[in-house]
Amino acid sequence: MIEAVKQFFQYAFIQNAIISAFLLSVITGFIGSYIVVRRLVFLSGGITHASFGGIGIAWYFGLNPILGATVFSVFSALGLEYLSQGRTLREDSAIGMLWSFGMAVGILFVFLTPGYAPNLMSFLFGSILTISQTDILLLLILATLTLVFFVAFYYPILFVAFDSDFAKTQNVPVKFISYSLAVLIALSIVFAIRAVGIILIISLLTIPANIANIVTHRFRRIIVLSALISLFSIVAGIAISFRLNVPSGATIIITMMAFYHIAKGIQLVRQRIFTLKV
Amino acid sequence: MTNQTDKLIELVNVTAGYGKNIVLRNVNLAINTNDFIGIIGPNGGGKTTLIKLLIGQLKPFTGEVIYHTKGNGSLIGYLPQASQIDKNFPISVREVVLSGLLEKKGIFGGYSRQQKGVALDLMKQVGIANLQNKSIGQLSGGQLQRALLCRALISAPQVLILDEPNTYVDSNFEGELYEMLRKLNERMAIVMVSHDLGTITSYVKTIACVNGTLFYHQSNQITNEQLAAYNCPIQIIAHGPVPHTVLLDHGKENQHNHNH
Numbered sequence: 001m002i003e004a005v006k007q008f009f010q011y012a013f014i015q016n017a018i019i020s021a022f023l024l025s026v027i028t029g030f031i032g033s034y035i036v037v038r039r040l041v042f043l044s045g046g047i048t049h050a051s052f053g054g055i056g057i058a059w060y061f062g063l064n065p066i067l068g069a070t071v072f073s074v075f076s077a078l079g080l081e082y083l084s085q086g087r088t089l090r091e092d093s094a095i096g097m098l099w100s101f102g103m104a105v106g107i108l109f110v111f112l113t114p115g116y117a118p119n120l121m122s123f124l125f126g127s128i129l130t131i132s133q134t135d136i137l138l139l140l141i142l143a144t145l146t147l148v149f150f151v152a153f154y155y156p157i158l159f160v161a162f163d164s165d166f167a168k169t170q171n172v173p174v175k176f177i178s179y180s181l182a183v184l185i186a187l188s189i190v191f192a193i194r195a196v197g198i199i200l201i202i203s204l205l206t207i208p209a210n211i212a213n214i215v216t217h218r219f220r221r222i223i224v225l226s227a228l229i230s231l232f233s234i235v236a237g238i239a240i241s242f243r244l245n246v247p248s249g250a251t252i253i254i255t256m257m258a259f260y261h262i263a264k265g266i267q268l269v270r271q272r273i274f275t276l277k278v
Numbered sequence: 279m280t281n282q283t284d285k286l287i288e289l290v291n292v293t294a295g296y297g298k299n300i301v302l303r304n305v306n307l308a309i310n311t312n313d314f315i316g317i318i319g320p321n322g323g324g325k326t327t328l329i330k331l332l333i334g335q336l337k338p339f340t341g342e343v344i345y346h347t348k349g350n351g352s353l354i355g356y357l358p359q360a361s362q363i364d365k366n367f368p369i370s371v372r373e374v375v376l377s378g379l380l381e382k383k384g385i386f387g388g389y390s391r392q393q394k395g396v397a398l399d400l401m402k403q404v405g406i407a408n409l410q411n412k413s414i415g416q417l418s419g420g421q422l423q424r425a426l427l428c429r430a431l432i433s434a435p436q437v438l439i440l441d442e443p444n445t446y447v448d449s450n451f452e453g454e455l456y457e458m459l460r461k462l463n464e465r466m467a468i469v470m471v472s473h474d475l476g477t478i479t480s481y482v483k484t485i486a487c488v489n490g491t492l493f494y495h496q497s498n499q500i501t502n503e504q505l506a507a508y509n510c511p512i513q514i515i516a517h518g519p520v521p522h523t524v525l526l527d528h529g530k531e532n533q534h535n536h537n538h
Binding site for chain 2: 156172219
């Protein structure tokens, strides 16, 4: 058993995967908590899928797909944030249209690209085990940026998320905070694509924060706890997928959902016991 | 009774709405020191739009909203309807109250011992000091509204804007709330939206009827006939010790706008 664990950690690709897991956990701890408490999960899903349009176009022109995804997701995030400040369009409809339009553009351009697209699956489902040094460097930069932003603006972020109308009356730079976070959400999504893929990204942003929210009702603690849950789930998921030789992205998410149900179960049992005592 | 320097917020010929929809036309209103204005009007008449204009959340299509900031207090303290608050949001009562101080604290750093003291005093005044470490999801509607009132007051604003403050408040706090507002009115102007004209007329000094535009009524006594003239179909509900439907002969029926 110990030998197996030792062997597991000796592989360079496993080490890379664990470093990225750590960085991803920092990013999704902050961004995921914000998305969940501000109820932006659907919006994040929209940005994620819209970014596929960028991947397809970049693919067709022989550019770096991540670059294409970055451009698409940042612009769709800013656009959706802008739309949400006016009242002219139903926000969920705007997200739905952007979501399907991005996917359609992506599929069309991938189809038009001559030859076989071998790495396409890795964008849809991700593969944390084949993550490159460049990807790790990008994750490191984004993790640092996110950490600095949240530490510097913790209270304004909390209060804008809680009640942006009131924050505005207090001269909080609501627009600066909202747009900065929209960009950070978009970047986190793009950089996490390599690890878990477009289809599964939303899970990294939502499940850990929701597990954390079962245990605590403080934003600060949700951030820390969800980062720890992410890290643990990703490493456990990689280990399991390695053992069973199944896709890592899917295994990570199933692991997280298992933790979610365990946490919910414990909460239910505790409530029962509490009710019995009373 | 007032002069130029007393004005705190002014709406000058404001027309506003959403998209292509105009909700309010040609609104003129000045909020002065010591004012206690009750805003009434039917649903959809523009009460919420007026509030959004006052707190700067909505920019007018035409006309101007002028803020006369002076002194070192913050200008506006705002109490939204409790229903606008996401009760599942992970935030403690004390954090909610302290969030009213953001303007003074600046963006970085935490809260001083003195600021936390002010927050605690306010929570004691409204009877929620024992709840300060609870998350807002654990509060009743009335308790949440009190926390939001503390948040509006903690920056010692010059104008307190209240949107339906009596919606969730339990009846035994309602009386206390209005007495508290009466005392606060010695230090700050108050603008209060309410459905409940009966309560409004017992406490406010003047009434603004909002229904597509704004009619300013220089008294807290208003008759059904006047309401009809202002195109403001609101039922006067009689309760409390003060008589509410009082026929007045003050010759101000035709004075629609706030002229100082």
